[in-house]
Amino acid sequence: MSIRKRADREYSALLQGTLDLLILRTLIQGPQHGQGIARAIQEQSERVLIVDHGSLYPALQRLEERGFIDADWGTSENNRKARFYTLTRKGRAELTREESEWRRIVSAVGRILGPASGKA
Amino acid sequence: MDRRRDEDFSAEIRSHIELETERLISDGMAPEEARAAAVRQFGNVTAAEERFYESRRILWMDQLLQDLRYAWRGLRQSPAFAIVAVLTLALGIGATTAIFSIVKAVLLEPMPYYQPDRLVHLIQNLPATMTIDARPRRIVAMDLEEFLHLQKQTTTLQLAAYDDRREVTLAGTAGGNEPVRIVGTPVSAAMLQVLGVQPLRGRFFTSDEERPDPEQPVILSYAAWRRYFAASEGLLNQTVQLDGRLYRVIGIMPASFEFPDPVSDFWIPLDMAHPAQGEIRSVVPLGRLKDGSEVSAAASEASAIMEQLRGTYPAERVLLPSQIEVVAVKDELVRPVRPALLVLMIAVAFVLLIACSNVVSLLLARGTARRSERALRAALGAGRGRLIRQALTESCLLGLLGGIAGIVLSYGGVQLLRNLASDYVPRLRGSGIDIPVLVFALAVSILTSLLFGLIPAVQFSRGSHAELIKTGGSGKASARQRTRSLIIVAETAMAVVLLIGGGLLIRSFLKLSGVDVGFDPRNVLAFQVALSQPVNRNMLAETMTEEFQTRLKALPGVTAVAFSNALPLIPRNGFSQPRIEGTPIPIAGIPEYREVSREYFAAMGIRLLDGRSFNDADGPGRPRVAVINKTMAGYFGNENPIGKTIRVSTDNEVEIVGIVNDIHDQALNVDPRPQVYLHVRQAFASFRNAQALNWAYFVVRGERAAESMIPAVRGIVGQMIPGATLRLNVAGMESVVWKSIGRPRLYAVLLGIFGIVAVVLAMIGIYGVTNYSVAQRTREMGIRIALGATPREMLSLALRHSLMLAILGIGAGFSAAALLTKYLEGMLFGLTTMDTMTFLLAPASFALTAVVAAWIPARRATRVDPLISLRHE
Numbered sequence: 006m007s008i009r010k011r012a013d014r015e016y017s018a019l020l021q022g023t024l025d026l027l028i029l030r031t032l033i034q035g036p037q038h039g040q041g042i043a044r045a046i047q048e049q050s051e052r053v054l055i056v057d058h059g060s061l062y063p064a065l066q067r068l069e070e071r072g073f074i075d076a077d078w079g080t081s082e083n084n085r086k087a088r089f090y091t092l093t094r095k096g097r098a099e100l101t102r103e104e105s106e107w108r109r110i111v112s113a114v115g116r117i118l119g120p121a122s123g124k125a
Numbered sequence: 126m127d128r129r130r131d132e133d134f135s136a137e138i139r140s141h142i143e144l145e146t147e148r149l150i151s152d153g154m155a156p157e158e159a160r161a162a163a164v165r166q167f168g169n170v171t172a173a174e175e176r177f178y179e180s181r182r183i184l185w186m187d188q189l190l191q192d193l194r195y196a197w198r199g200l201r202q203s204p205a206f207a208i209v210a211v212l213t214l215a216l217g218i219g220a221t222t223a224i225f226s227i228v229k230a231v232l233l234e235p236m237p238y239y240q241p242d243r244l245v246h247l248i249q250n251l252p253a254t255m256t257i258d259a260r261p262r263r264i265v266a267m268d269l270e271e272f273l274h275l276q277k278q279t280t281t282l283q284l285a286a287y288d289d290r291r292e293v294t295l296a297g298t299a300g301g302n303e304p305v306r307i308v309g310t311p312v313s314a315a316m317l318q319v320l321g322v323q324p325l326r327g328r329f330f331t332s333d334e335e336r337p338d339p340e341q342p343v344i345l346s347y348a349a350w351r352r353y354f355a356a357s358e359g360l361l362n363q364t365v366q367l368d369g370r371l372y373r374v375i376g377i378m379p380a381s382f383e384f385p386d387p388v389s390d391f392w393i394p395l396d397m398a399h400p401a402q403g404e405i406r407s408v409v410p411l412g413r414l415k416d417g418s419e420v421s422a423a424a425s426e427a428s429a430i431m432e433q434l435r436g437t438y439p440a441e442r443v444l445l446p447s448q449i450e451v452v453a454v455k456d457e458l459v460r461p462v463r464p465a466l467l468v469l470m471i472a473v474a475f476v477l478l479i480a481c482s483n484v485v486s487l488l489l490a491r492g493t494a495r496r497s498e499r500a501l502r503a504a505l506g507a508g509r510g511r512l513i514r515q516a517l518t519e520s521c522l523l524g525l526l527g528g529i530a531g532i533v534l535s536y537g538g539v540q541l542l543r544n545l546a547s548d549y550v551p552r553l554r555g556s557g558i559d560i561p562v563l564v565f566a567l568a569v570s571i572l573t574s575l576l577f578g579l580i581p582a583v584q585f586s587r588g589s590h591a592e593l594i595k596t597g598g599s600g601k602a603s604a605r606q607r608t609r610s611l612i613i614v615a616e617t618a619m620a621v622v623l624l625i626g627g628g629l630l631i632r633s634f635l636k637l638s639g640v641d642v643g644f645d646p647r648n649v650l651a652f653q654v655a656l657s658q659p660v661n662r663n664m665l666a667e668t669m670t671e672e673f674q675t676r677l678k679a680l681p682g683v684t685a686v687a688f689s690n691a692l693p694l695i696p697r698n699g700f701s702q703p704r705i706e707g708t709p710i711p712i713a714g715i716p717e718y719r720e721v722s723r724e725y726f727a728a729m730g731i732r733l734l735d736g737r738s739f740n741d742a743d744g745p746g747r748p749r750v751a752v753i754n755k756t757m758a759g760y761f762g763n764e765n766p767i768g769k770t771i772r773v774s775t776d777n778e779v780e781i782v783g784i785v786n787d788i789h790d791q792a793l794n795v796d797p798r799p800q801v802y803l804h805v806r807q808a809f810a811s812f813r814n815a816q817a818l819n820w821a822y823f824v825v826r827g828e829r830a831a832e833s834m835i836p837a838v839r840g841i842v843g844q845m846i847p848g849a850t851l852r853l854n855v856a857g858m859e860s861v862v863w864k865s866i867g868r869p870r871l872y873a874v875l876l877g878i879f880g881i882v883a884v885v886l887a888m889i890g891i892y893g894v895t896n897y898s899v900a901q902r903t904r905e906m907g908i909r910i911a912l913g914a915t916p917r918e919m920l921s922l923a924l925r926h927s928l929m930l931a932i933l934g935i936g937a938g939f940s941a942a943a944l945l946t947k948y949l950e951g952m953l954f955g956l957t958t959m960d961t962m963t964f965l966l967a968p969a970s971f972a973l974t975a976v977v978a979a980w981i982p983a984r985r986a987t988r989v990d991p992l993i994s995l996r997h998e
Contacts, residue, residue: 039137040144062138085144088137 024056024064025073026107029092029100032074038087039065065090073099142167188511192518199519206491207523210484213889214527214573216882217480219534222558222566224473226539227546228466229565230556236455237381239321243414245282246457247275247427248450260795264445265457266407269400271434275410278430281418285315286408287385288395295353296366307349309367309391310384316392319413320384327361327376335397340364342394343372347380349390367391385409387554411454424451462550465872465952472626472879475619477569479886481577482616486890488520488581489609490897513582520578521571528570532558535566542875549868584608606898610930613894617934618941620880620887621971625942627873627880628963629949629956634873636955637866643788643797644693645730646858650831651692651824653855654842673845674722680837682828685728688805689721692822692858693729693790694865705801707772709760716757716799717790718773720808726752726785728826729858734758736767736783739804749773749807752783757799771801779803793866794954824858831857872952884971887934888978895927896982903989911991923986924979931975935968 031037031045042065043056068074073096079089092100142163149159200207235241251262267275269286276284288311294304314330317323325347334342343365345354354360364371372393383389400406414423427449435447459466492499503512536558547553558566677686705716723739725731734755743750751771758766766781773779779801787797827834835855856864899906906919914922946958956963 038140038144040141040148043141044145044148062134081144083147085140085147086136087140087144 023107024060025068026100026103027054028061028064028068028090029073029096029103032090032092032096033100036079036089036091038079038081038089040087041081042090068096072096138167188514189518192515193522195515196519196522200522203491206487207526209889210487210523211526211530213480213483213886214524214570215530215534216886217477218528218531218566218569218573219538220531220879220882221473221477221569222531222535222562223538223542224466224469225565226535226556226558226562227542227550227553228470229562230554231459231550231552232463232466234552234555237383240413241455242453244320244454245412245414245420245423245451246454247410247412248452248457249445250448250450251445263450266409269397269406269408271431272408272410273397273399274434275427275430279412279423279426281415281423281426282412283315283319283415284410284412285313285319286395286397286410287312287316288408290385290389293368296369305353307353307390308388309343309393310389311395312384312392313395313397313408316384316411319411321413322379322382324376325379326358327374329376330394332397334394336394339371341370341372342375343367344376344378344392345374346378346382346390350377367393386551412451420451420453424449427451458551462868464948465868468626468948468952469872469875469879471948472623472876475623476879476882476886477573479616479619479883479890481573482612482619483886483890483893484520484523485577485580486609486612486893488577489584490893492516492581492584516582517575517578520582521574524570524574524578525567527573528566531570532563532566535562545874546867546871548864549871580608580612609894609897610926613890613927613930614934614937616887616890617931617971617975618938620883621935621938621968622942622945623876623880623883624967624971625938625963626946626949627876627878628967629946629953629958629960630869630873630876632960632963633953633956634866634869637793637869640789640793642693642793642862643731643786644858646862647730648827648829648831649729649824649858650827650834650838651695651822651856651858651861652838653822673841674724676841676845677823677825677838680825680827680834680841683825683834684828685724685826686823687722687725687728688821688823689719689725690821691719691790692824692861693788694792694861695822705771705773707770708757708799709762710757710799716753716801719800719802720805721802722805725802725824728824729788730826731788732786734784734786735765736781738783738785743804744806747807749777749779750782750804751779752785752802753781754785754797754800754802755787756797757801758784760799773801773803793862794869831859869952869954884974887971888974891927891931891975891978892982894930895923895979896985898926899923899982899986902986906986906989907991907993910989916987919987919989920980920983923983924976927979927983928976931972931979935972935975938971939964939968 027046028042031042031049034045037045039061043061046054046056065074065076069076069090073093075091075093076088077091078086081087142160145163145166146156146160149162150156154162236244238244246265247267249264249267251264253261267286272284272286290308290310292306292308295307296304312330314332314335317329324344327344329344330342345360350356350360360374361377362373362375364373366372378392384392395408412423414420428447431449432447456463499512502515503509539556539558543553543556674686674688677683705718708716710716721739723741723743726733726738733752735758736752738752739750751773753766761769766784769781770778771781785802788800789795789797790800791798825831825834825838838855902923906922909922910919942964943959950958953960
């Protein structure tokens, strides 16, 4: 799984599990379908992150199989059939764990990099 | 959780794209544009579906089936390749499986006793300095008195004893059966305890029964109980007649009980009474290591006891060194064949490796031809791992097909081996294709598949696809060519090693069969007579001396009739001989003593060298005379032995009257030993008891093939002695001689076959590599011819590479053989392991075949049409 950066660089492989974390985080706001999840990630990241749909669905599938999310067919706001994903209790626990882990890593990396040096 | 179906997932993707489209429209995009953008943004729908698909299947299984189907189609597309590869592998795997089945039965299977590893023989090693033929000997028998002493003293061993097996006539049985000859073994009462086996019915002997008794007990084998007594429960405590004596059946052994060998059908008590003064009897000890004691402790204890006992003997009696070697029973049994079996196992492994090399070579050539196909697959997204896996699937399929064909071949091979070898190799009966052997064959197939599959698979997955497509695949050709070259050198080397090994054994066998046996075995029938009734001694003497021989001689075409207490090359059981003294031979117990009838030398075709043979005047009451052989005469140095006197059984004087030619008595590869022949009518030992007829070996020389005389001889025996039959081992002397060299013949045949197979395979390899390189260089050759190269130059160009490889291989094989043939030592007769002739001839003949194998495809190089070849690519 990889998340494509908006910048014109090529693929940059992100930390394993990042997409899973983002999906779970998105679902905390309520049930959502795939397209909604993808869009939410894009918008909330201010279009820095674009979800590769080829990765999204296998990730959803994986999360479903591991019992972090449930899925069922339902109807969207504008009456379209869509498969909605819901966060399970297990998923919620996983999210908490993953999120704190992620924050720990980010702050650790931040400490190493130091304050922004103006020009990247 | 239920597995999602593919359709469900596709529906989800569709809904995603629709949702996205609506969203874009609501952002103000035109519907058409919005849809295109949504699709574009989603990316590769098929890839997403594929990834979903892969995530929910046991993918490798799926791919395996796919690869198998693909491989199968591939093989069917090139049947010639498939057939050659499968047959080559079948040959290698089949031969390996067959030999493994033999090795397993002979060397690996445990013997059918309780804790068989703890059963031991006590061996006395007689050094070469103490034997007349200067060959060390291993003596497994022991003097009975010494055995009894050892049995009493030892703390490390539980000891029992048995004697050589004997053949007796089982008188007509309840079912009205004919008298039959059966073989049995006298054993001491402790034997069952030592072996750890219980009788199936009844009981075993007690130590009270270890002495001669009017009505001795007998224990029957399960097979004999079934075959001769229809497994009757009422047989226990009934009596049966063996050689005319009554025995009471006290027990039946279970079917698995085979002691000391599978042919023993009955057991009688071994007389364990202390031998009378001056009498010497020997028995074969069998021991079980007591709990906690090991071989080395048992050996040193037994040696110490023996040392101490023999210290009390008068000096002239010490014959054997006191050192006792303790050896597991099975190791001793297979000792004569173990080195040969290991050599065969190595040889067959070579054949298998050569077969693999050939298949690798074939796969490399075929892989080159299919490079564009592979490049296409790679371009379509097959990963390197996937390509390797695909190639390995193909080779495993080949390997399994070869393995199955090989197993079929090995069935035949094992049958053939058992027919060829059963008389010469112990424990062969248990060989066959059973589950462990099948597992072995399959394991070998898969291992070899990986071996021959991995090289081409890795070779071909290297390099970028772009390069492959651009250059048409010739990019990495040089690396592949190098691999192929190495393979050819390796297989040539192995083939040369096998050829030299086989050559040594064949030459050795030819030398052996060229040995002058010293007698003329043609048209000589040898047989023994089996009696079912006790025979009156006088009648016996009469029958044997005169009338029987006269009537045999009256048969049409019979020219001479005689008998002896022993015949050359026929193993004897329980043979004893009187002491011969007053000869110049320094070692006691030698020379060998033979009692023969008057015409023996004529009947056997043994030439008289000096003096006279026996005649009618040499009868009872006349001065005793002896004929000696050439070897014995040699001990008299410059003196003429004729007229000299020797003593037999201490004080009977016998005058030497003649010298006859040496015969190979023990075996063709054992030098003749000194022998003394006495006329049977002046005899001392053998024929003086009622069992005599069971000891005597008759020979009839005729004008026709020996076997054609059997019916007539059988008729006379039946008329003369009611109830008597010819013994089973009736045979022409020619076949006796032939059989005596069975083991070396077997080795020569097997290694010869392996050598030939190896050479044929190596030739195919050389042919293939030459053929391939000629095909590869057609364009270059076309240019050369266009530029004026002569056919001769073209031929040498095409041959150069292959022949260089062959020469390298021959050199490597020659050197390897020089290191390896030392393991054939002990299997060779009359030549050393570095026999110059073999080491020259084998590589030379291989070189010749290599030239032929390379020349056939190389000729094509001279016929290349420049125009066509330039258009080739």
